[in-house]
Amino acid sequence: MTARDSARGVDPVVILAAGVVTPIGTDLDAFWSALVEGRDGISTVERFRVDDLRVGCGGEIKRVPATEGSRRVACRASQLLLAAADDLRRRARLDAEPARLAVVVGTALGGVEELERALDKDGRPRPAGSALYDSPGRALARALGARGPLLTVSTACASGATALGVGADLLRADRADLVVAGGFDILCRFVMRGFDALRSLTRGRVRPFDRRRSGLLLGESAALVLMTREADARGPRLGRLLGHASTSDGAHIAAPHPEGRGLLTAIRGALTQADVEPADVDLVSAHGTATPLNDRIETAVLKAALGARADAIPVNSIKAGLGHTMGAAATLEAIMCLLASRDGLVPPTLGFEERDPECDLDYVPLRARAARPRVSLSTSLGFGGCNAALVLDGDGT
Amino acid sequence: MTELATRGTTLGGIGIITGWGGGVAALPADAAHAAGDRATIAIDRPALAGPRFRRATRECLLGVAAVQAMLDAAGLPRESIAGADTALVYVTAAAYAASNRAFIEAATGGSALHFPYTAPSAVPAEVAIEFGLIGGYVIFVGGGTTTLEALAHAAGLLGRGECARALVLAVETFRECEDLHARARWLLRRPLVEAAACALLTPGDYDLTLTPTGVRADLTHAARRRAGETLSCEPLIALALGLESGDDRLHLTCQWRDRPLSAEWTRGG
Numbered sequence: 001m002t003a004r005d006s007a008r009g010v011d012p013v014v015i016l017a018a019g020v021v022t023p024i025g026t027d028l029d030a031f032w033s034a035l036v037e038g039r040d041g042i043s044t045v046e047r048f049r050v051d052d053l054r055v056g057c058g059g060e061i062k063r064v065p066a067t068e069g070s071r072r073v074a075c076r077a078s079q080l081l082l083a084a085a086d087d088l089r090r091r092a093r094l095d096a097e098p099a100r101l102a103v104v105v106g107t108a109l110g111g112v113e114e115l116e117r118a119l120d121k122d123g124r125p126r127p128a129g130s131a132l133y134d135s136p137g138r139a140l141a142r143a144l145g146a147r148g149p150l151l152t153v154s155t156a157c158a159s160g161a162t163a164l165g166v167g168a169d170l171l172r173a174d175r176a177d178l179v180v181a182g183g184f185d186i187l188c189r190f191v192m193r194g195f196d197a198l199r200s201l202t203r204g205r206v207r208p209f210d211r212r213r214s215g216l217l218l219g220e221s222a223a224l225v226l227m228t229r230e231a232d233a234r235g236p237r238l239g240r241l242l243g244h245a246s247t248s249d250g251a252h253i254a255a256p257h258p259e260g261r262g263l264l265t266a267i268r269g270a271l272t273q274a275d276v277e278p279a280d281v282d283l284v285s286a287h288g289t290a291t292p293l294n295d296r297i298e299t300a301v302l303k304a305a306l307g308a309r310a311d312a313i314p315v316n317s318i319k320a321g322l323g324h325t326m327g328a329a330a331t332l333e334a335i336m337c338l339l340a341s342r343d344g345l346v347p348p349t350l351g352f353e354e355r356d357p358e359c360d361l362d363y364v365p366l367r368a369r370a371a372r373p374r375v376s377l378s379t380s381l382g383f384g385g386c387n388a389a390l391v392l393d394g395d396g397t
Numbered sequence: 398m399t400e401l402a403t404r405g406t407t408l409g410g411i412g413i414i415t416g417w418g419g420g421v422a423a424l425p426a427d428a429a430h431a432a433g434d435r436a437t438i439a440i441d442r443p444a445l446a447g448p449r450f451r452r453a454t455r456e457c458l459l460g461v462a463a464v465q466a467m468l469d470a471a472g473l474p475r476e477s478i479a480g481a482d483t484a485l486v487y488v489t490a491a492a493y494a495a496s497n498r499a500f501i502e503a504a505t506g507g508s509a510l511h512f513p514y515t516a517p518s519a520v521p522a523e524v525a526i527e528f529g530l531i532g533g534y535v536i537f538v539g540g541g542t543t544t545l546e547a548l549a550h551a552a553g554l555l556g557r558g559e560c561a562r563a564l565v566l567a568v569e570t571f572r573e574c575e576d577l578h579a580r581a582r583w584l585l586r587r588p589l590v591e592a593a594a595c596a597l598l599t600p601g602d603y604d605l606t607l608t609p610t611g612v613r614a615d616l617t618h619a620a621r622r623r624a625g626e627t628l629s630c631e632p633l634i635a636l637a638l639g640l641e642s643g644d645d646r647l648h649l650t651c652q653w654r655d656r657p658l659s660a661e662w663t664r665g666g
Contacts (some may be wrong), residue, residue, distance in 0.1 A: 010557065065575035074496075099609065108516065109537065115494070118577060128577040132491060133517065133538040140652060147609075150656060152538040154517040169553055173606070190501060194512035233441055245559075248485060248534035250525035262531060265481060269533075269559070329652060349650055384518025385525060386534060391631055 009275050012240040012393065013168045013179075013234040017226045019078055019337045021219040022328075024321055027087045031332075032339050035347040036368045040321050042206070042217055046221050053199035058221025059323025069143040075111050075185045076141035080222035082114020084182065085140055088224050090126075091327035094144060094178060098327060102148040104167040105137040105224075106159025106183035107327035108289050108382065110152070113188040137185060147194035148176045155246060156382025159183050160223065160330035161390050165244030166210035171229050183325035184226035191218060194377050198254070200291060207351035208288035208317035209295045209359040217290045223331035227262050239338040240393040242375070243274025249385030256294060260386040263379060267305040269375070274391035278306045281313055281391075282373035285333040288317020288380050289324055290351070298379065299359045314371060316364040320350035330380040337376035341394020344372040347360025405665070406552045407601020409562065410471025412463050415624055416440050418508040419466060421637045423512035428625035432588035436579065438625060439572040440591045449526070453484040454514050456570045456593075457523040458494040463566060464524055471597060472643040475528060478597075484560035485532030486547045487521035488567045490540040490628040497574035520568050525643070533560050541617070541651030541657040545607060545630040549660070551598050561599075568593045584654065590625035594633035602665045611657025614648040621638050628653075632660070 018028055025031035037097060037208070041059045050056030050208070065069070067086045069078040094101060110133025118128040129135065134152035149170055155162040160183025167181030179187045185191075190253030195201050195218060202215035227241065247269065250264035271278065284306075286298055303310045319325075320337055340346045345368045352365040378390040416438030417423045417431070427432035432438055443458040450458060468475060496515045512514075513519060518536055525531070533554050537543045545565050551563035571578055571589040578585050620627070620635035627634060632649050639647040647662040 056439065102425055112497055115497055115577075119498065119501055128494075128574075130583050131497075131577075132495070133493065134490075134543075134654075140529055149546060149555075151543065154538050155534065156516050156518045166535065166550065169550065173549075177551075184431050190497070191563045194500065194515065247481075248531055249523070250529055251532040252526070253511070253519060253522050265531065274560075370557040381567075383513045383516045384522035384536075386518055386522075386536070 011172055012230060013171050014240050015227055015238045015338060016080065016227045016231055016233065017018055017088055018212065018238060019084045019091060020221065020223045020332060021061060022322055023061050023219050026065050029342040030344060035336060038348050042323060045187060046356045050192060053192055053196045055196055055203055058217050059325065061220055067113035069319060070130050070308045073139050074138060075114050077111050077136040077184055080129055080186060081136050081140045081184050082143050082279055084145060084222035084224045088226060092146045092226050094344040096178040098145050098147040100148050100177040101144065101146040102170050103137060103144065103146045103147050103178045104151045104153065104163045104179060104181040105270045106142060106153040106163035107133060107185055108156050108159055109185045109238055109326065111135045112190050113186060113393040121131065124173055131157060133354060141330060146276060154385040155388065157326050157329060158246065158380035158386040158388035159327040160390035161378065161380045164241060164331060164334060164390060165246060166219060168241050168244060169219060171227060176230065177232060177350040179227045179304050180224055180333040183226060183327040184222035185328055187222060189227045190266035196364055199330050205351050206290045206320040207309060207358065208290040208320055210352045210354040210361045211354040213290040213293055213295060216319065217323045219325040219396060221328035223328045223335060225335065237394065239341060241392050243270040243391040245269030245273060246388040249387065250358055251385055254383055257299050260297040262385055265381060266302055266387040266389040267377065270389035270391045276375055276391055279309055280375050282308060283337060283376040284313055284315040285337050285378040286315050286317045286377060287379050290319065291320055296358045299361055310361060313376050314346050314364045314369060316347060316349045330378060330388060334392055336376055336392045337392045341373055346371050348389060375391055401591050405600055406555050406598050406605060407497045407603050408636060408640060409597035409599045410467050411633060411640060412466025412470050412595045413634055413637050414459065414463055414466055415627065416590045419643060422450065424623040425625060426587055428590060428623055432625065435562055436570045436587050436589060437575050438588055438590045439641045443609045452511050452639060453523050454496050454519065456495065456568050459593035460524045460528050460566055460568045462498045462521040463595040464528055464564065466593040467597055479529035481532045482561035484520055484551060484554045484563040485529050485530050486551045486563060486565045487536045487537060488544045488547045488629040489517060489569060489650045492520060492570050493517045495570055498574055520629060521566065524566060538627045540653030541631045542653040542656055545651055545658050545660045546648060549605055549607055554599055555598060564595055565598065566595045567633055569628045569630055586626050588625040592627040592628050592630035596636060602626050604663050604665050606661045609657065610659050611652055612650060612660065614650040616647060617649050
């Protein structure tokens with residue numbers, strides 16, 4: 001028996017509400033409508049120079065909703081977080097003592113654009129404190145008046161899932177009564193140059209799990225959820241986080257383990273913690289980046305984790321319309337799972353048209369599907385061999 | 398308000414590397430005095446063998462060296478931590494800044510540095526690869542208070558049986574961004590001392606309690622005085638000093654960006 005086997009069944013935490021800002025909708029309702037309708041948020045990046053890059057498209061938010069707090073911060077990452085927080089606060093009260101309100105945010109890039117500005121030799125010297133990766137989370141905590149635990153998680157593109165897991169752990173340890181948790185990242189030259197240099201960006205359409213898939217496009221977003229313990233939950237809710245796990249591949253600095261070892265461990269760990277059997281899973285929100293390697297490995301891992309029923313479970317990826325929103329991606333995908341349960345609609349995998357023999361699951365192609373999943377599994381991977389899995393229960397209404 | 402974080406852990410060993418040398422024995426009595434007019438006390442790139450380390454950044458190698466230092470200090474073989482039953486919890490406030498800067502300042506297309514090494518996850522990734530760690534994995538960004546949270550998180554993983562042992566690793570480098578840090582003297586007190594530290598947590602009889610208060614404890618005061626500004630490494634250096642003292646009660650206090658946090662590690666009754 002491994003250590004994880006003994007960690008079966010922990011108290012679930014309730015997800016009361018969510019708030020988002022994304023390229024396809026700048027609040028939760030607009031985001032959900034756009035997902036279900038299959039709207040495409042990819043456009044030519046306008047906010048910074050891209051003419052020297054192979055690929056200049058992404059999921060750029062053309063107009064970030066102004067908030068009272070965002071007028072006082074220059075950092076775009078903080079502005080996105082504050083916009084998502086405004087959306088969240090319109091949907092739920094943050095009814096806790098400041099010392100019992102925790103904030104946990106995940107990010108792959110933090111405030112790195114502020115470092116670009118600080119190093120801009122043509123400009124006047126600027127302080128670089130806001131370039132620290134935990135600065136946007138601090139701006140969020142200030143705006144919320146939160147004085148409880150404040151944590152920034154950076155498990156690369158799995159950050160938005162790890163943050164929800166860490167937030168749940170804080171509640172279970174009675175470190176807070178309410179937790180605002182989620183993820184964020186912005187499109188900036190730093191990350192566009194990086195993925196461009198890696199040749200990870202497609203010059204065509206993002207096609208998760210499709211035979212012709214040729215890479216990802218990046219996007220920017222912020223997504224937050226409000227969580228509390230089951231015993232403290234009052235009023236409407238979106239659902240529950242039943243279990244989570246974050247693991248390491250221990251294999252390669254950038255590429256996933258060739259057999260998806262770490263991802264499989266994370267899925268099994270999350271299912272164990274949730275006390276959920278693979279047969280109970282109704283929906284999988286895949287990482288689904290549309291890179292040749294990721295989608296093939298992820299498909300194989302899902303088959304190994306879910307067994308004979310894998311073929312029968314809808315698996316979607318929402319990255320084609322949003323771009324890969326990095327630190328925000330996993331939180332957005334978790335929210336998508338809960339909204340699918342609420343409304344009985346599973347958003348489609350845009351761009352999926354031609355089957356790949358190595359990606360042979362049910363990927364919900366092109367159109368939303370009428371189905372009401374109760375238990376969802378959400379998977380995420382990131383640079384540095386980061387893997388995360390969440391098990392969510394959408395029986396929230 | 399006192400917040401009970403978790404129960405039942407012990408420190409199996411701590412490895413420390415700083416700009417002053419290896420272990421707490423290398424620390425001067427007074428870092429400020431020992432630094433003289435030097436703003437930063439840097440650590441040379443560790444000489445780790447193998448082609449895999451050719452591309453790795455200095456901070457990655459410091460992480461690997463700190464884990465090896467912990468194993469050496471505890472008298473443990475590498476095999477003792479390999480596998481899925483070891484969790485790795487990594488903390489840094491700023492060790493990614495050097496690689497971020499190098500990438501930003503590269504003249505063309507990021508060729509000067511492999512882009513994945515700009516991520517904070519690069520350091521624990523190299524550590525995980527080197528030591529075969531494939532268990533629980535969390536990366537926090539922040540200073541000393543975040544390391545206290547990381548210790549509590551690791552203790553929680555142990556307490557819930559999600560791992561058999563946990564490594565809490567912290568790495569800080571300053572040399573490449575010394576000019577930027579000089580603009581942030583409100584945040585960083587001199588001398589800035591590069592450091593890498595790793596603590597091994599195993600099930601045991603110490604209870605860890607976190608309290609959001611800021612009265613500086615003896616151990617962290619000593620760590621700051623003797624080591625200098627080491628950000629996320631400071632609590633682990635303080636713990637190493639505490640282990641040497643043999644006390645049954647280890648009290649740590651940190652402050653990072655206006656937020657204080659105290660931790661008390663007490664042998665259970």
